Amino acid sequence: MRATILIIDDHQSVRTLVAEYLAEQDYHILTAADGEEGLVVARQGKPDLVLLDIMMPKLDGLGFLQAFRRDYTAPVIMLTARVEETDKVVGLELGADDYLTKPFSMKELLARVRAHLRRASLVQQTLVAELLRVGDLSLNRGTREVLVGNQPVSLTPSEFSLLEAMMAAPGRVFSREHLLELLQGNTYEGVERTIDVHIRNLRRKIEADPTHPCYIETVFGAGYRCRHRPA
Template structure:
């Protein structure tokens, strides 16, 4: 049994109970169920929570306002629930500080998996960097400055590419599945993630490999995922 503390905020008792049951099945038992925004803010201020599942349509103050108030003192992940499937509503939810957005009607299991993904991402972000820099073959990864050099040349990576490479470097030699990569870096469930990961890995190889067609650093483990290796330590 894990010790994560989860608060669910929704004014529909059936949804509160449905989500609690789905989370229990996945091993989450420290659940706080709240039916209004004001109480949710107060509870969050008085307790150390790991993630909040927050409905947008609430009595009193809505979920957007709840999120804004919570963000004044807490950075725990917030997953919005909404009956609206409008792109602007999703963008507003992210703009006020939300981390993910699920539209009703939803699969309780999907919500539970999204919760898991957000918790993994939060844990990864909060893990202190073991080293300020890591040398792997000719690659030098500056974890503080978010810079990568190969020999004397600096390699220009996007933020996402750097996160992927840095995560693989912290797990050098270990096989990492596409699903694990996506859920850790993107903080979302991994349904249909294969193409996204493949594209980013291809771009990384184009930038760090001498010959991307015959990679020496990022190795594909067929049917399993990828691993980063030091080509000089084979």
């Protein structure tokens, strides 16, 4: 899927030149003539990267950046004729990721665009890898947060470890012995039936009806598994 780049600059010649060059590199291009128009286009087009002029009428680049960062995390490269260090610092503090001083070479611009899109893609992949979801149940490995719907659930370290393992491999049956091994380093009695206690407590926290669990299923004679989809 092609990345979408939003170019915001009040000089039509700059917009046209940059747009045509990046379109030739197979990017989908959106343009705006000032910050106000840029915010409208950004809401509609949801760009993957923004090229942003600073000096513009109506709403300048810094004003756009401040408003844009309230809702979006896409990388922003400032394109500015200003050379004062304070302008660059303010832009970076407001959430810009990089800057190019006009005039700039198209090859350098393309290199910066590719680098920031690649970095943003890696960050997104990491975030996706850290988030496990089954139905309305979600687990974030990075923040160690668990939600049922929009409601946070407080789990013990052992409960979190068990739920994480099973949600990472939905449908796979985990024996009590295997689950007990996952708790190495946590305080436990070393008895396989300890897992039953953890599962019972876990169900009380994440299941609407713990006696008829939707997420953590007992596989009789084998152990437990997380359903691919809630029952």
